[in-house]
Amino acid sequence: MQKLLINLKKLSVGQFILSHTFITQEVGFLKKIINNPMNFVSETLEGIILAHGDQLQFVKEDRNGLVRADARTSDKVAIVTGGGSGHLPVFLGYVGKGLADGVAVGNVFTSPSADTIYNVAKELNGENGLLFLYGNYFGDGMNFDVAAEMLEEDDIYVESVRVSDDVASAPRSDWKKRRGVAGIFFAYKITGAFSETSQPLKEVKRIAEKTAENLATMGVALSSCTLPASGEPNFQIGENEMEIGMGIHGEPGIFRAPLRTANEITTEILDRLMADLSLHKDDEVAVLVNGSGSTPLEELYIVAREVHHYLEKQTIGIYKTYVGEYATSLDMAGCSITLLKLDDELKLYLDAEADSPFFKQIGRSK
Amino acid sequence: MQKLLINLKKLSVGQFILSHTFITQEVGFLKKIINNPMNFVSETLEGIILAHGDQLQFVKEDRNGLVRADARTSDKVAIVTGGGSGHLPVFLGYVGKGLADGVAVGNVFTSPSADTIYNVAKELNGENGLLFLYGNYFGDGMNFDVAAEMLEEDDIYVESVRVSDDVASAPRSDWKKRRGVAGIFFAYKITGAFSETSQPLKEVKRIAEKTAENLATMGVALSSCTLPASGEPNFQIGENEMEIGMGIHGEPGIFRAPLRTANEITTEILDRLMADLSLHKDDEVAVLVNGSGSTPLEELYIVAREVHHYLEKQTIGIYKTYVGEYATSLDMAGCSITLLKLDDELKLYLDAEADSPFFKQIGRSK
Numbered sequence: 001m002q003k004l005l006i007n008l009k010k011l012s013v014g015q016f017i018l019s020h021t022f023i024t025q026e027v028g029f030l031k032k033i034i035n036n037p038m039n040f041v042s043e044t045l046e047g048i049i050l051a052h053g054d055q056l057q058f059v060k061e062d063r064n065g066l067v068r069a070d071a072r073t074s075d076k077v078a079i080v081t082g083g084g085s086g087h088l089p090v091f092l093g094y095v096g097k098g099l100a101d102g103v104a105v106g107n108v109f110t111s112p113s114a115d116t117i118y119n120v121a122k123e124l125n126g127e128n129g130l131l132f133l134y135g136n137y138f139g140d141g142m143n144f145d146v147a148a149e150m151l152e153e154d155d156i157y158v159e160s161v162r163v164s165d166d167v168a169s170a171p172r173s174d175w176k177k178r179r180g181v182a183g184i185f186f187a188y189k190i191t192g193a194f195s196e197t198s199q200p201l202k203e204v205k206r207i208a209e210k211t212a213e214n215l216a217t218m219g220v221a222l223s224s225c226t227l228p229a230s231g232e233p234n235f236q237i238g239e240n241e242m243e244i245g246m247g248i249h250g251e252p253g254i255f256r257a258p259l260r261t262a263n264e265i266t267t268e269i270l271d272r273l274m275a276d277l278s279l280h281k282d283d284e285v286a287v288l289v290n291g292s293g294s295t296p297l298e299e300l301y302i303v304a305r306e307v308h309h310y311l312e313k314q315t316i317g318i319y320k321t322y323v324g325e326y327a328t329s330l331d332m333a334g335c336s337i338t339l340l341k342l343d344d345e346l347k348l349y350l351d352a353e354a355d356s357p358f359f360k361q362i363g364r365s366k
Numbered sequence: 367m368q369k370l371l372i373n374l375k376k377l378s379v380g381q382f383i384l385s386h387t388f389i390t391q392e393v394g395f396l397k398k399i400i401n402n403p404m405n406f407v408s409e410t411l412e413g414i415i416l417a418h419g420d421q422l423q424f425v426k427e428d429r430n431g432l433v434r435a436d437a438r439t440s441d442k443v444a445i446v447t448g449g450g451s452g453h454l455p456v457f458l459g460y461v462g463k464g465l466a467d468g469v470a471v472g473n474v475f476t477s478p479s480a481d482t483i484y485n486v487a488k489e490l491n492g493e494n495g496l497l498f499l500y501g502n503y504f505g506d507g508m509n510f511d512v513a514a515e516m517l518e519e520d521d522i523y524v525e526s527v528r529v530s531d532d533v534a535s536a537p538r539s540d541w542k543k544r545r546g547v548a549g550i551f552f553a554y555k556i557t558g559a560f561s562e563t564s565q566p567l568k569e570v571k572r573i574a575e576k577t578a579e580n581l582a583t584m585g586v587a588l589s590s591c592t593l594p595a596s597g598e599p600n601f602q603i604g605e606n607e608m609e610i611g612m613g614i615h616g617e618p619g620i621f622r623a624p625l626r627t628a629n630e631i632t633t634e635i636l637d638r639l640m641a642d643l644s645l646h647k648d649d650e651v652a653v654l655v656n657g658s659g660s661t662p663l664e665e666l667y668i669v670a671r672e673v674h675h676y677l678e679k680q681t682i683g684i685y686k687t688y689v690g691e692y693a694t695s696l697d698m699a700g701c702s703i704t705l706l707k708l709d710d711e712l713k714l715y716l717d718a719e720a721d722s723p724f725f726k727q728i729g730r731s732k
Contacts, residue, residue, distance in 0.1 A: 031588040031608070031699055033665040035627045043628075044664040047671030051653075051687035088663040222397040242397070261401045262409075287417075294660030296696045297454040298406065299399040301413030308416035321417035324724075325691075330662045331699075333397060353728070358690075360726040362719070 032228060040228040041085045041107055048092070052357035055096055064112060065120040066092055067102040073126025077195050077204045078102065080121050081134050081188070082112040082144070086225075087248065089358035090184060090327040091134070096356025099192035100133065108227055108330075109234070109249050111139035117147035121156070129157045129201040133191060133208055135180020136164035159201055161208040163187045165215040165338065167276045168245025168253050175213070179247050182290040182327035183215035183338040185359075186350070193352035211346065216276045217288075218269045219336030221246035222259065225293060225329045244268055248292070248329045262299065266306040266337065273339045274314065284317040285339045286350060291325040292334040300324065300335055307337060319347060326359075398594060406594040407451045407473055414458070418723035421462055430478060431486040432458055433468040439492025443561050443570045444468065446487050447500050447554070448478040448510070452591075453614065455724035456550065456693040457500070462722025465558035466499065474593055474696075475600070475615050477505035483513035487522065495523045495567040499553060499574055501546025502530035525567055527574040529553045531581040531704065533642045534611025534619050541579070545613050548656040548693035549581035549704040552716070555727075559718035577712065582642045583654075584635045585702030587612035588625065591659060591695045610634055614658070614695045628665065632672035632703065639705045640680065650683040651705045652716055657691045658700040666690065666701055673703060685713060692725075 034040055042063065049058060049066070059065030071078070082104030083091040092103040102120040104112035121130050130151070132144045141162060148158040164176055165183030191208040199207075221243045224233035235250035237243060242260065245253025260268070279285070289304045291297065304323045311318055319342055327336075340346070353363030400406055408429065415424060415432070425431030437444070448470030449457040458469040468486040470478035487496050496517070498510045507528060514524040530542055531549030557574040565573075587609045590599035601616035603609060608626065611619025626634070645651070655670045657663065670689045677684055685708055693702075706712070719729030 031606070031625055033586075033588070033628045033631060033661060033701060034668055035629055040664065040668070043668045043671055045667075047667030047669070047674070047689075050674035051655075051667065051670045051689050086662075086664065088667075220399075222399070240397070259397055262399045263401050265399060289417075293662055294697050294699075295399060296452075296659055296694065297691070298410040298452065298696070301410045301417065301454075302400055302406070303413070304417045305409055305413030308413075323413075323417050325663070328662065330664070331660050333660075333697075335399060355728045360728060362721045362726060362728065 032226065034228055037228040037231070041105065044085065045105060048357070055357050059119050059123045062116055062119040064105045064116045065102065065123070066095060066105065067120060067123055068095055068097070070097070071101050071124055073101065073124050073128065075128070075198050077128045077131055077199070077201045078124035078126060079131050079133050079192060079195055080104070080117065080124060082106070082117055082120070083135055083140055084109045084111060086330045087327055089325070093358030094185065094188040094356060096354065096359070098196055098352055098354035099188045099356050099359065108229065111137065111143050114143040114146035114150065117144055118150045121147060121151055121158070125156050129159070131191070131201065131204050131208060132158055132160040133187060134162060135184050136162040136176070136178060137180065157201070159205045161205060161212060163212045163215070165212070165217040166247060167216050167218045167272055169247065169251070172276050179251060181217045181219065181248050182288060182336050183217040183340070185288060185326045186215060186286065186338065186340045187211045189354060190346055190349040192354065193349035196352070207345070207349070211340070214277065214341040214346070215338060216273045217336050217338040218245055218272055219248070219292070220244050220265050220269065220334050221253070221292065222333040223294070224250060225332040248327065262302045263306045266303050267310060269337050270307065270310050273337065277339060277341050279314070279316055279341065281315045282317065284319045284342045285311070286319050286342055287321045288326060288338040289321070289323045290327055290336045290338065292332040292336070293325065293328040294331045294333045295335055297324065303335055303337065320350060398592065400594055403594040403597070407471065410451065411471060414723070421723050425468070425485050425489045428482055428485040430471045430482040431468065431489070432461060432471065433486060433489055434461055434463070436463070437467050437490055439467065439490050439494065441494070441564050443494045443497055443565070443567045444490035444492060445497050445499050445558060445561055446470070446483065446490060448472070448483055448486070449501055449506055450475045450477060452696045453693050455691070459724030460551065460554040460722055462720065462725070464562055464718055464720035465554045465722050465725065474595065477503065477509050480509040480512035480516065483510055484516045487513060487517055487524070491522050495525070497557070497567065497570050497574060498524055498526040499557060500528060501550050502528040502542070502544060503546065523567070525571040527571060527578060529578045529581070531578070531583040532613060533582050533584045533638055535613065535617070538642050545617060547583045547585065547614055548654060548702050549583040549706070551654060551688070551692045552581060552652065552704065552706045553577045555720060556712055556715040558720065559715035562718070573711070573715070577706065580643065580707040580712070581704060582639045583702050583704040584611055584638055585614070585658070586610050586631050586635065586700050587619070587658065588699040589660070590616060591698040614693065628668045629672045632669050633676060635703050636673065636676050639703065643705060643707050645680070645682055645707065647681045648683065650685045650708045651677070652685050652708055653687045654692060654704040655689045656693055656702045656704065658698040658702070659691065659694040660697045660699045661701055663690065669701055669703065686716060
């Protein structure tokens with residue numbers, strides 16, 4: 001321990017920034033593999049296009065907008081999403097076959113501009129209208145609404161569905177005020193598969209809303225993450241603490257406590273999700289155990305194990321389980337659990353094929 | 367900084383273990399979402415089977431062995447792999463259609479037992495023989511060899527191919543002595559797809575060896591990882607240091623230096639991989655940019671961007687790029703770059719469909 005104390009005393013903040021080593025929390029340093037932090041987003045996006053140019057491409061003259069390389073809107077509603085960077089695979093990872101058609105990308109943890117949303121929508125618009133499908137945050141809502149107004153002046157009609165699945169942020173009676181978190185994956189999966197079947201905008205909006213309403217997510221954070229531009233942690237958390245219900249940008253959760261076991265954390269979260277969705281014996285759900293960034297996949301499966309044991313005891317059926325990093329917060333340690341209450345219609349589109357560079361599912365019929 | 371020093375002085379090792387908070391390196395603490403550390407592997411495996419029982423199942427009476435739920439060996443060679451835990455998706459993540467057929471799982475960073483390898487092989491063996499395909503480590507080699515001898519006593523014939531792609535660990539002239547690292551993904555992908563076409567064992571071995579010979583990987587480590595059982599870091603690295611060439615268990619690399627930019631690290635690695643594979647103008651490669659565990663996907667794409675720029679300058683063609691966590695070391699920060707030199711045969715099987723819970727690829731023909 002002595003060596004640590006001596007090393008720390010020698011350091012100044014300037015040294016960290018020079019060496020690309022940043023303080024992440026009171027007692028942790030993480031390092032980033034980056035170039036100029038100001039180019040973090042533009043270089044990430046360029047890397048994605050270079051790696052996956054067969055599936056994704058930049059919008060003409062706006063390198064904050066991406067669309068499917070095979071986008072076809074002549075016979076389907078186009079789904080446009082967007083949000084801040086730092087959450088890969090959310091949001092742009094869900095642009096592809098059976099998912100969304102285009103995405104407007106903001107800076108780290110920052111809403112995309114109304115102009116970029118407009119540019120993406122203009123590039124995609126066919127004769128069948130547009131659905132804006134995104135997570136419920138104030139800045140995103142404002143900019144998507146401004147873009148919708150701009151599009152209406154061009155006689156393009158837009159419907160919007162905001163995903164608001166974070167149970168910690170508002171009660172069920174006010175569920176549309178909740179923050180949008182990892183559950184948006186299910187909204188992309190189901191709405192995207194549904195829209196591939198050439199349904200009208202009104203129907204596409206209906207299934208997106210139905211999915212959103214049947215979602216419930218809660219997370220646990222064990223560490224903050226480091227913002228590339230500032231090199232600073234986005235919140236403080238003690239070295240043996242966890243926060244249940246914390247949002248993906250460090251928004252306050254329900255309570256802080258000394259870190260508990262995986263089983264205790266899982267029970268704590270599932271008690272709330274079960275109540276929130278009013279789940280009863282023999283209901284069926286899809287499960288997502290999502291990693292926040294630096295929590296190993298092994299630990300996520302230890303959580304998935306307890307999710308199965310818990311729901312089995314309650315005789316809730318698990319139709320499908322997804323485990324992995326679906327919506328992250330840079331290098332934050334932690335995870336979230338999402339339940340989606342299913343019916344036959346939702347199952348049908350959950351099972352359909354999807355193909356983006358970040359999420360692939362082989363269709364059931366195969 | 368003052369608060370940090372005070373907090374550290376208050377802590378003792380006992381406190382960390384009690385609270386599931388472990389020291390990871392001189393100046394870093396990470397926390398784990400686990401139950402009893404002794405059950406880390408068994409609970410991870412149980413979680414995987416509960417989540418993906420439609421695709422994977424335990425070997426009868428050996429819960430350290432997993433096989434494909436749809437394993438068919440009557441008309442194909444069975445591919446058996448194995449290795450230590452803590453590297454997900456390696457190794458068990460590559461058991462599925464178009465990949466391996468079964469896996470023997472060891473404890474964290476520890477070889478699987480010869481008995482488990484034998485049990486997996488016995489469960490899979492059809493009339494067409496077995497290929498053992500695994501990473502080149504002493505303990506793994508010893509136990510796979512013992513299992514092969516046990517199988518020969520049962521009149522089951524086994525061929526073995528060890529993947530040894532870590533350029534930092536031996537010169538090209540001694541490439542079979544290298545450690546096996548993330549490049550094994552390509553060996554699974556290509557050998558698995560090839561074996562689906564009902565080729566004889568001799569041919570399956572040939573394509574596995576051809577893939578292995580054309581692989582070159584080098585990594586960079588920025589932090590150590592925390593072993594769940596001991597709660598201790600597996601090596602020490604300074605708070606502003608990186609180690610180029612470090613192995614996935616902390617084996618020594620080529621040099622340590624203050625952390626450089628993403629572009630500098632990429633160039634440092636690619637200079638060595640280019641020379642190692644004797645790549646020339648107009649050669650074609652597949653690229654894997656692999657994250658070690660806690661490095662965000664955004665940073666991996668910043669590396670992928672520079673890989674594309676570098677190889678374009680050298681007029682090396684990039685046939686396909688994979689970016690993500692393909693072989694990890696728990697929560698280690700860092701990444702590796704793998705190049706696979708391609709010909710038409712390797713491309714054909716690289717493009718084929720694959721479907722495991724951890725890696726999916728939609729076939730090209732679709």
